[in-house]
Amino acid sequence: MEFKCRHLTEFLVQGHKVKATIIFIGRMMVHQDIGRKLMDEILEKLTVVGKIEQPPKMEGRYLTVMLIPDKKKIDDYKKSLEKAKTDTVKSETAKTDTVNA
Template identity: 45%
Template sequence: MDYGKFKYQESKKQHEAKLKQKVIQVKEVKFRPGTDDGDYNVKLRNLVRFLEEGDKTKITLRFRGREMAHQEIGMRMLERLRTDLEEVGQVEQMPKMEGRQMIMVLSPKKKK
């Protein structure tokens, strides 16, 4: 076998392997402490879709003005999200404050 044919076959193998691998993206969904049920359900549906497609999700809860004094409302919302999404995702990073935002990262559950 000549060297040119060998190099061609190796590049084909690498190209096939590259096509088969999936790049995991991080999708972000933003909430506010006052997000009502209608908007909550739409965003929840998007989160479920992202997790089922195999992407990680970053949930950002943004506080503005006096909302910073009531961070427990945001914590309750993130807990509610965690319980609503426990069938399709698991918490990778627990909720933590970063400036005026509370951030939680979810990853998809492993398929059996």
């Protein structure tokens, strides 16, 4: 799931709409609540850079949701990534300085 969410996040950051689908096979239809929990986890991770265009709904055996990119959230996300990158670079240089001293 992490792999899929990471790719969906990249698509949203690039400005594309995203449709997430969970397919229920066989006896999974009896346990739709598990699929809903999984969809909630996906939405929690993706609402960092997007917003829900169409809420989750069942279409036969498919549970789908549509997300669109949110410019403000994307800008905040990019800034947090840059900050995290500079923090790791600073901590790595501090470690090498203490080792060399």
